[in-house]
Amino acid sequence: MIIIYGCGQMGQHLARKLGKQELNVTVIDPERLNLESLGPEFKGEMIMGLGIDKDVLKKAHISEAEVFLAVARDINTNIMCALVAKRLFHVPRVIARIEDPTLVELFCKFQIETISPTTAAAGQIERMILGQKG
Amino acid sequence: MIIIYGCGQMGQHLARKLGKQELNVTVIDPERLNLESLGPEFKGEMIMGLGIDKDVLKKAHISEAEVFLAVARDINTNIMCALVAKRLFHVPRVIARIEDPTLVELFCKFQIETISPTTAAAGQIERMILGQKG
Numbered sequence: 526m527i528i529i530y531g532c533g534q535m536g537q538h539l540a541r542k543l544g545k546q547e548l549n550v551t552v553i554d555p556e557r558l559n560l561e562s563l564g565p566e567f568k569g570e571m572i573m574g575l576g577i578d579k580d581v582l583k584k585a586h587i588s589e590a591e592v593f594l595a596v597a598r599d600i601n602t603n604i605m606c607a608l609v610a611k612r613l614f615h616v617p618r619v620i621a622r623i624e625d626p627t628l629v630e631l632f633c634k635f636q637i638e639t640i641s642p643t644t645a646a647a648g649q650i651e652r653m654i655l656g657q658k659g
Numbered sequence: 660m661i662i663i664y665g666c667g668q669m670g671q672h673l674a675r676k677l678g679k680q681e682l683n684v685t686v687i688d689p690e691r692l693n694l695e696s697l698g699p700e701f702k703g704e705m706i707m708g709l710g711i712d713k714d715v716l717k718k719a720h721i722s723e724a725e726v727f728l729a730v731a732r733d734i735n736t737n738i739m740c741a742l743v744a745k746r747l748f749h750v751p752r753v754i755a756r757i758e759d760p761t762l763v764e765l766f767c768k769f770q771i772e773t774i775s776p777t778t779a780a781a782g783q784i785e786r787m788i789l790g791q792k793g
Contacts, residue, residue, distance in 0.1 A: 527788070534758070538781040546789065555686075592788055620784055624668065640784055642776035645673040647730075649779045650754055653727055653772070654661070655680065 526551065527575075528616075529592045530576035531597030532559040535622065535642070544569050545643050551585045554597075576606035579613070581613060587614045595621040604628070607637045660685065662724045662750075664710035664740050665731030666693040669756065669776070673728060678703050688731075710740035713747070721748045729755040734736045738762070741771045 527543055529536050532554035540563055544550045545599050550569035553576055560571040574581030576595065587593070593610040595603035600623050607621035612635070620638040621628070632639050661677055663670050666688035674697055676683045684703035687710055688694050694705040708715030710729065721727070727744040729737035734757050746769070754772045757763070760782035766773050 535777045535781050538778060539784060540786055542781070543788065548788075594784060596784070618788075620778065620787065638787070640780050640787075642780035643669045644672060645779040645783045646756065646774050646776035647669050647676070648729070648783075649727060650673060650774055651676055653675065653754065653774075654682075654752075 526586065527592045527594065528553065528582075528585050529589060529594045530554070531595065531603070531622075532563065533558070533596075533598050534569075534634075535596045536594075537562055539596065540567055540569065551590075551593050553581060553585055564606075576602065577609050579609075582609070582614060587616065590616050592616070592618045592620070595619070597622070600624060603650050605640060607632070608635065609634055660720065660724050661726045661728065662687065662716075662719050662721060662744075663728045663730060664688070665729065665756075666690070666705075667732050668696065669728075669730045670728075673730065674703065676700055685724075687715060687719055708737065711743050713743075716743070716748060721750065721781055724748075724750050726750070726752045726754070729753070731756070734758060741766070742769065743770055744755070745771055 526549040529540055529552045540552050544567055553572045555575055557573055571583050592617040595606040597603050603621045607619050610616045611619045613633050623639050624641050629639050663674055663686045666686050674684055674686050678701055687706045689709055706719050720741040720785050727750040729740040731737050735757045741753050744750045745753045759774050763773050
């Protein structure tokens with residue numbers, strides 16, 4: 526089971542894509558409108574609340590989660606949620622969206638994987654150009 | 660020759676990576692401090708100025724560029740720069756960093772490729788998870 530915290534552009538994209546893979550996906554976001562943006566095609570669970578709220582996380586059955594994705598726009602929120610998921614609920618795999626490269630090493634110590642949209646996009650541009658170059 | 664407009668986190672990342680590939684890289688940014696962040700290891704050209712300023716672009720020898728990357732943080736700036744590079748200077752390959760998916764189709768008509776950091780990061784997370792799943 527996969528829990529996605531943050532139903533902005535990235536969270537929605539992931540929820541739709543992973544949902545189509547017939548993975549069991551639960552999305553958490555404090556804003557009802559964000560959750561509603563997923564539309565009727567999304568068949569997973571939607572829970573309104575904060576990703577650092579233990580009651581919200583229990584409602585999302587976090588103890589059964591294999592993967593927790595902290596992909597809110599606010600980086601500090603992601604840091605907090607990822608730490609709660611990893612340290613309190615021992616989710617096997619936690620991936621957090623962060624931009625600050627200095628945090629990557631720290632997160633690594635906590636066994637939290639990180640993803641930076643800027644670096645991901647730069648990598649994609651690199652492949653586009655170097656692919657062209659040969 | 661590759662011109663990178665915007666020397667923020669993404670521009671710097673690309674300048675360093677592409678520079679190491681021994682590609683001829685020129686970086687343009689209106690802020691001196693941004694350019695200086697590249698450090699002495701970067702051996703390419705650095706030009707201070709705006710990416711929509713024709714004189715700045717000529718100084719960067721845009722007529723010789725094979726690739727123009729508009730990767731400033733401000734999306735409107737990228738839109739303008741990419742259009743100038745493509746329509747006025749006919750750079751063969753123009754790639755712009757944008758987030759709005761509704762603009763992708765429009766850019767496609769102008770033969771400008773687009774990259775969205777959010778979508779790129781979501782794709783990378785997908786590969787991380789689905790790789791694990793099988």
